[in-house]
Amino acid sequence: MDVTLLGTGAPQGLPRPGCPCAACATAVGDEARAATALLVDGALMIDLTPGPAFAAARAGQSLTGVRQVLLSHPHDGPVMEVPAGLPQPGRVADGRELALLDGHRVRAVAVDIPGTGYEISGTAGERLLYLPPGAAPAGPVNGNGRTAGGGGTGGTGPYDLVLLDVPARPDALAKLRASGAVDAATDVVAVHIDHDVPPGPELHRRLAAVGARAVPDGSTLVVGEFHAVPDLPRRTLVLGGARSGKSVEAERRLAAFPDVVYVATGGTRDGDQDWAQRVSLHRERRPGSWRTVETCDLVPLLEAARPGADAARPGADAARPGADAGSPSADAEARGTDAGGPNTEAEGPGAGRPGETSPLLIDCLALWLTHVMDEVGAWDDATWEAGGRRALRERTDALVTAVRQTHRTVVAVSNEVGSGVVPATAAGRRFRDELGRLNAAFGAECEQLLLVVAGQALALRG
Numbered sequence: 001m002d003v004t005l006l007g008t009g010a011p012q013g014l015p016r017p018g019c020p021c022a023a024c025a026t027a028v029g030d031e032a033r034a035a036t037a038l039l040v041d042g043a044l045m046i047d048l049t050p051g052p053a054f055a056a057a058r059a060g061q062s063l064t065g066v067r068q069v070l071l072s073h074p075h076d077g078p079v080m081e082v083p084a085g086l087p088q089p090g091r092v093a094d095g096r097e098l099a100l101l102d103g104h105r106v107r108a109v110a111v112d113i114p115g116t117g118y119e120i121s122g123t124a125g126e127r128l129l130y131l132p133p134g135a136a137p138a139g140p141v142n143g144n145g146r147t148a149g150g151g152g153t154g155g156t157g158p159y160d161l162v163l164l165d166v167p168a169r170p171d172a173l174a175k176l177r178a179s180g181a182v183d184a185a186t187d188v189v190a191v192h193i194d195h196d197v198p199p200g201p202e203l204h205r206r207l208a209a210v211g212a213r214a215v216p217d218g219s220t221l222v223v224g225e226f227h228a229v230p231d232l233p234r235r236t237l238v239l240g241g242a243r244s245g246k247s248v249e250a251e252r253r254l255a256a257f258p259d260v261v262y263v264a265t266g267g268t269r270d271g272d273q274d275w276a277q278r279v280s281l282h283r284e285r286r287p288g289s290w291r292t293v294e295t296c297d298l299v300p301l302l303e304a305a306r307p308g309a310d311a312a313r314p315g316a317d318a319a320r321p322g323a324d325a326g327s328p329s330a331d332a333e334a335r336g337t338d339a340g341g342p343n344t345e346a347e348g349p350g351a352g353r354p355g356e357t358s359p360l361l362i363d364c365l366a367l368w369l370t371h372v373m374d375e376v377g378a379w380d381d382a383t384w385e386a387g388g389r390r391a392l393r394e395r396t397d398a399l400v401t402a403v404r405q406t407h408r409t410v411v412a413v414s415n416e417v418g419s420g421v422v423p424a425t426a427a428g429r430r431f432r433d434e435l436g437r438l439n440a441a442f443g444a445e446c447e448q449l450l451l452v453v454a455g456q457a458l459a460l461r462g
Contacts, residue, residue, distance in 0.1 A: 004038070004061050005191070012194075033217055046130055073115035092116065129163070130162075133194075166190040255287060443460075
């Protein structure tokens with residue numbers, strides 16, 4: 001089954017008409033995109049794009065064999081004309097299936113906004129899923145790619161190709177992954193691309209970070225044909241200064257994956273309204289499906305997915321100085337629950353998946369280091385020289401070892417504080433130096449290392 005993308009942009013196209021923004025100004029060449037429309041095997045057309053006949057001709061295709069035109073969403077872009085000779089566009093009711101004379105089967109998939117998604121099966125059993133702009137499947141999705149109760153025969157197993165609005169709805173991709181409708185071999189292609197993400201290298205970097213890609217208008221994809229899926233790093237360290245956007249970058253890298261465990265090392269600070277506001281903003285930004293664990297006992301979380309981890313470290317928590325032995329948050333996460341009650345994972349599409357395999361987002365290492373330095377008495381010169389330095393090294397070495405040996409996907413955030421003014425106090429200089437050492441050691445164990453400056457992620461490695 002061949003799919004030609006006559007357009008890959010948002011309904012208004014990219015650049016948007018009359019828009020002066022930087023993204024639209026730089027959307028030229030292959031990054032200029034017409035409204036998304038699909039031509040399947042020259043016989044089925046999904047959605048309309050301006051000048052579809054010319055778009056097809058530029059792609060080396062013809063519309064003369066089109067027997068069905070289906071629309072997926074109310075169109076708010078430029079007026080679309082239906083070329084002479086094409087059937088009048090229509091829709092398939094949610095859950096209904098349409099069998100075409102050439103052997104294709106089309107099933108309508110309910111989505112969570114006005115519109116309709118389409119699952120298309122080819123004559124050889126290939127399957128693709130197409131979702132309208134800004135949409136995710138409505139309700140739970142079965143592992144065979146059908147929404148629960150959606151009806152239809154459909155295929156089984158993951159889709160071969162999924163086309164959706166990845167930049168605007170990474171949670172839709174996370175939902176499909178949680179259900180088994182998308183796996184590591186599924187070709188995920190972003191469509192409906194708008195000016196919210198800078199075109200060019202930044203767009204492709206963000207998509208690759210979540211296992212997706214974008215192609216130019218006029219590209220033809222062979223459904224089921226092997227395509228190299230972006231290699232996703234298992235361990236990533238995101239560095240940056242205050243308000244640089246490092247936490248946003250870290251969250252963005254896991255937004256398209258299910259069952260994420262957000263590890264907050266900062267805790268709460270009674271009476272600190274500014275801190276409470278920061279925590280609230282972070283919580284509002286996170287997907288509702290993520291679980292939060294508030295703890296600085298990171299080693300058990302990193303070791304949780306390693307086979308035989310518990311047997312390999314008898315009494316390790318009790319033996320490590322200052323460890324949160326029996327930490328309710330860490331223990332609860334290992335059981336698949338959070339400290340406050342049942343884990344949403346036990347009730348949603350990912351039910352039954354062990355909590356130990358969930359990706360970790362650790363925010364942040366600087367607060368973890370502050371906590372550990374408090375515990376070992378690192379702020380007092382006498383205590384520091386009498387054993388605090390050695391105790392801190394033991395704790396940081398244990399963390400770095402756990403990162404090296406972890407089987408989990410980990411994205412960690414840390415502050416880059418070595419480029420500013422020299423702290424006025426000995427304690428401040430000590431913290432700066434120790435954080436620099438920790439960042440270097442932790443980063444050495446990561447496949448990818450990023451530095452975020454003014455909201456822009458610069459790849460230092462990977």
